[in-house]
Amino acid sequence: MEYTNAVLDxxxxxxxxxxxxGANAIGKVGSPSCGDKMExxxxxxxxxxxxxxxxxxxxxxxxxxxxxxxxLLKGLTIEEALQLTNQRVVEELGGLPEAKIHCSVMVxxxxxxxxxxxxxxxxxxxx
Ligand code: FES
Numbered sequence: 499m500e501y502t503n504a505v506l507d508x509x510x511x512x513x514x515x516x517x518x519x520g521a522n523a524i525g526k527v528g529s530p531s532c533g534d535k536m537e538x539x540x541x542x543x544x545x546x547x548x549x550x551x552x553x554x555x556x557x558x559x560x561x562x563x564x565x566x567x568x569x570l571l572k573g574l575t576i577e578e579a580l581q582l583t584n585q586r587v588v589e590e591l592g593g594l595p596e597a598k599i600h601c602s603v604m605v606x607x608x609x610x611x612x613x614x615x616x617x618x619x620x621x622x623x624x625x
Pocket of ligand 1: 560
């Protein structure tokens with residue numbers, strides 16, 4: 499399977515790239531299978547994701563998956579964001595080659611890591 503137009507579009511023009519100023523949920527993960535890395539930045543207010551940005555040091559599938567995820571995440575509640583699966587991201591991209599599915603899994607992990615970071619900050623009164 500080739501990359502879909504949606505993958506190519508998000509790879510060439512990734513949305514929401516960079517560090518997010520004022521982020522209170524940050525998830526940093528890496529893929530053991532390829533060594534690529536991803537950082538997810540979220541700004542959460544009143545239980546809602548107000549803003550999302552990412553930095554991905556990885557392949558086209560990882561970049562396009564992160565880009566689509568930031569678009570999907572904005573406006574979601576924390577509970578909804580916890581249910582964002584890599585399948586949902588792949589669906590939004592119109593599919594990914596089998597060998598590239600793990601790249602979308604890294605996005606799901608980055609989002610979950612960011613939400614865990616948020617819970618931790620909240621406990622410490624820093625969110
Ligand atoms: Fe490493 Fe895609 S090959 S994230």
